Amino acid sequence: MEYLEIDREKTFFASQFISDYYDGKLSDFHTYSPDISSLKSAIAAKSNFSQDKRDNLVAVLKKQYSVAELEPGEGVAHNIEALSDSNTYTVTTGQQIHIGLGPLYVLYKIMDVLAIVAELKKESPEHQFVPVFWMASEDHDLEEISEIKLYGKSIKWETNQKGPVGRMNTDGLKEVFEQIEKDFNLSEEQLSFVALCKREYVNSANLSIAFRRILHTYFKDTGLVILDADDEVLKKSFLPVFRDEIAYRNAGALNQTTDKLVKAGYNQQLVIRDCNVFDMSSGDRVKITNSISEPMNAYNLSPNAALRPLYQEWILPNLVYVGGPSEIKYWMQLKGMFDNYEVPVPILHLRKSNVLIPKKRVSSLSDKTILDLFNSKENLGKKNSEEFNILTELLIHKYESITNALSDYNVLVKAAFSGFSLDGKVSKVEPKLLEMKTLVDDRLSVKLEQDSSLNKLLRIKDMYFNGEAIQERESHFIAHIDDVPTLLLTSIYQFGFRKSQKIDLIVT
Numbered sequence: 001m002e003y004l005e006i007d008r009e010k011t012f013f014a015s016q017f018i019s020d021y022y023d024g025k026l027s028d029f030h031t032y033s034p035d036i037s038s039l040k041s042a043i044a045a046k047s048n049f050s051q052d053k054r055d056n057l058v059a060v061l062k063k064q065y066s067v068a069e070l071e072p073g074e075g076v077a078h079n080i081e082a083l084s085d086s087n088t089y090t091v092t093t094g095q096q097i098h099i100g101l102g103p104l105y106v107l108y109k110i111m112d113v114l115a116i117v118a119e120l121k122k123e124s125p126e127h128q129f130v131p132v133f134w135m136a137s138e139d140h141d142l143e144e145i146s147e148i149k150l151y152g153k154s155i156k157w158e159t160n161q162k163g164p165v166g167r168m169n170t171d172g173l174k175e176v177f178e179q180i181e182k183d184f185n186l187s188e189e190q191l192s193f194v195a196l197c198k199r200e201y202v203n204s205a206n207l208s209i210a211f212r213r214i215l216h217t218y219f220k221d222t223g224l225v226i227l228d229a230d231d232e233v234l235k236k237s238f239l240p241v242f243r244d245e246i247a248y249r250n251a252g253a254l255n256q257t258t259d260k261l262v263k264a265g266y267n268q269q270l271v272i273r274d275c276n277v278f279d280m281s282s283g284d285r286v287k288i289t290n291s292i293s294e295p296m297n298a299y300n301l302s303p304n305a306a307l308r309p310l311y312q313e314w315i316l317p318n319l320v321y322v323g324g325p326s327e328i329k330y331w332m333q334l335k336g337m338f339d340n341y342e343v344p345v346p347i348l349h350l351r352k353s354n355v356l357i358p359k360k361r362v363s364s365l366s367d368k369t370i371l372d373l374f375n376s377k378e379n380l381g382k383k384n385s386e387e388f389n390i391l392t393e394l395l396i397h398k399y400e401s402i403t404n405a406l407s408d409y410n411v412l413v414k415a416a417f418s419g420f421s422l423d424g425k426v427s428k429v430e431p432k433l434l435e436m437k438t439l440v441d442d443r444l445s446v447k448l449e450q451d452s453s454l455n456k457l458l459r460i461k462d463m464y465f466n467g468e469a470i471q472e473r474e475s476h477f478i479a480h481i482d483d484v485p486t487l488l489l490t491s492i493y494q495f496g497f498r499k500s501q502k503i504d505l506i507v508t
Contacts, residue, residue, distance in 0.1 A: 001486055002359075002507040003494055004367050011374040011503050012467030013353045015325055017266060021332075021350075022501055029261060029332035031345040036123055036497045038347050042319040043127065045344040046089060049317040053237060057315060058084050060231050068209045070216055075223035079130040083225075083317070087127050090225075091116050092312065093322040093351070094134030097166060097211040098145045099157055099173065100197050101218075104480055105324065105472040108495070109351045111487060112322045114222050115496030116349065120319070129319075133215065134312060135228045137166025137208045138278075138302045140285040148176065150476045155179055163284045164302065166208035166230055173201035173210075180478070189482045218484065227316075232299035234315045241310065241341065242301050246288060248274045253336035254306060261332055269329035276307040309334055313343050320347045352495045354504045355471055356480055357464045362507060365457075370505060373457065373465040380457055399437050403430070483508050 008014055020026055022034060031045075032038035061080045065072050072080060082088045093109040095102065113131045120129045139145075145165055146157040157176050161168045177198045180186075186194065196217060204210035212226050229235075235242075244250055254272045262268055278285045281300040303311045309331060312318065323331070328348055338345050362370050372380065406429060410422045464471055487506075494504055 001483075001490065003490075004371060004505040004507070006371050006374065006503050006505070008353070008501045008503050012465075012470070013503055017329060018325055018350055020266075021328060021348075026264075026266075026332060028264075029257065029335050030348055031335070031338075032347045034348055034350070034497075034500065036119055039120060039123055039319070042344070042347055043089060043124070046317050046319060047086070049086075051086065053315060054084050054086070054317065056233050056237065060233050061225065061227060064212070064226075064228055064231075068204075068212050068216075070213060072216075073220040076216075076220055076225055079223045079225050082128045082130060085128065088130060088317065089127060090130045090132045090316050090318045091120065091320040091322070092132040092134055092316060092318050092346075094136055094312070096136045096139050096141070096145045097207055099148055099176065100193075101211070101214060101477040102145070103149070103473050104356070104475050104477060105351065105353070107477060107480070107484070107487070108354060108472060109322055109324075110219060110222075110224065111491035112349065112351050112495045113320075114224070114488075115492045115494075115499075116320055116322070118492040119496050119498070131222065131224045132316065132318075133219075133224055133226045135166065135208060135211060135226060136308075137211075137228050137230045138164040138280070138285070140164055140278075142168075148180070148476050148478070149474050150180065150479055151184060153183065155183070163282075164230065164280055166206060166211075166228060167280075167283075168207045170201040170204055170207055170210055174198045177201070186478075187482055190478055193478060193481045222488065229311065229315065230299075230302070235298035235301060238303075238311050238314050239296065239298055241307070241314065242277055242296065242298070242303075245275050245277045245303075245307060250276070250307075250337050250340065253340050254333065257336035258333045266329075266332075268333060269326055270306050270333050272306060272333070273304070276304045278302040278304060305330060306334065306337075309345075310338060310341065310343060313338070313346060314341075318346050320349055322349045322351050324351055349497065350500060352499055352502075352504070353470075353472060354506050355464055356483065356506045356508055357460070359507050361460055361464070369457070370507075373461050374503075376467075380454070380461065395440055399433070399440075403433060406430070406433075 009019060017026075021030075024033065027033075032042055058080055061083070065076075065080075083090070091113050093113045095106050095109060098106065101107075110131075110133060113133070117129045117131045120127070140163055142159070142161070142165055146159070148155045155176055157173055159168070159172055177194045181191070181194055184190075197214060200210045200213045204213060208228050208230070212228070215224075215226055241250075251272065251274045254276075258268050258270075258272055273287070275288050277288045279288050279300060280286075280302050281297060285302060287304075309321070312321070321327075321331070328350055331345065331348055335345055414421045483506075486508075494506075
């Protein structure tokens with residue numbers, strides 16, 4: 001694989017909000033600067049994480065892997081046990097439990113977590129750091145997780161189920177992957193992945209278990225620990241916050257922080273509600289709009305997007321959260337609530353964005369030309385026109401220089417040698433030069449009308465550099481499964497803190 005690096009701000013991934021965040025202009029809305037220099041402070045702030053919470057976390061993780069009938073493997077088992085130790089901390093990312101693992105950016109999130117863990121171990125070898133994937137199994141947005149976009153087509157899981165997606169059964173998902181087998185000419189690795197998905201969706205009691213089993217198959221050797229926080233033991237520890245939410249005690253802090261953010265000139269990502277808790281006791285996931293009498297069943301209480309981050313930091317000894325641009329934005333609205341509970345906002349790291357492209361597509365292009373594909377179509381066309389005009393003017397200038405030089409040479413000869421000239425010779429050369437110019441002009445006309453290089457660039461841009469349909473969001477994990485082993489081997493070098501504001505074009 002070849003990596004071509006470019007600054008994020010020079011691409012369609014650019015965001016003024018994110019630039020301001022990394023430039024320190026949003027320091028009132030988070031706890032730490034987004035780099036490894038914050039590590040010691042983050043560890044110190046989390047050093048009081050209780051042993052009871054650690055023991056609960058370890059017990060829940062062991063139970064979840066057991067219920068899923070998974071052997072954690074040496075790396076994962078070691079990391080789970082390590083969480084009992086007060087010297088161990090987590091680096092976390094999370095995502096909805098998409099069908100078949102989901103879009104490409106889910107992979108990038110995981111690779112960032114693995115890279116950051118490696119960086120932290122090097123920076124602070126006296127501590128242990130564990131990569132964690134938080135399954136957003138309580139999310140009820142079925143529309144977001146039920147579609148697979150693959151090679152320009154869409155395959156959708158049709159189900160009438162409602163409520164938290166992690167608790168849904170997997171009926172009909174085997175047929176989704178059978179359709180993929182039928183519709184596409186897949187590689188051996190892709191067929192193996194499809195077979196795995198069919199098997200796990202048939203044999204798993206619900207979507208959470210199936211997702212865990214599939215994800216574990218591909219990342220168990222990295223030590224990635226997979227957590228489903230839809231658990232009664234974990235939620236019981238969070239009951240004091242649930243009670244506050246249901247009594248509308250956090251809305252003031254959330255609104256105050258959001259108002260401050262808006263006054264600073266930024267748009268709010270989250271709509272703040274009086275109560276940020278859902279009730280799942282009916283099987284659906286319903287907003288709580290009035291008080292609930294005791295006793296509360298913790299298992300059926302569910303935090304919404306505004307409360308989930310606090311729940312995460314409540315139950316994990318977490319130092320870093322890896323999120324997408326929208327996630328970083330909404331975390332900025334939460335600091336007032338975090339402060340109320342004396343919980344630090346973790347180091348917030350923007351996940352890496354990349355573009356994967358087959359080598360055969362760009363083998364004839366220079367690195368500079370490839371990186372130019374991040375420009376708009378208009379700018380590509382304009383640049384191509386400018387280059388064409390420069391070439392045309394240069395050819396005209398050279399032709400005129402040659403003809404003028406020939407004429408000047410003949411004049412000089414006449415002056416030097418009385419009665420002698422090269423008129424006859426020149427008269428024979430001039431038609432040849434004109435013939436050459438005509439041939440070149442014809443080629444220029446063809447180039448102008450049918451500029452294959454520009455057309456090729458525009459086709460490549462539509463396929464891989466489309467800012468309206470960004471690859472990492474529109475292309476499914478399946479399409480890139482052949483590249484996963486190599487990407488994992490290089491992840492510690494191309495992801496993590498050191499690459500936070502870089503975009504890679506990865507030539508595969």
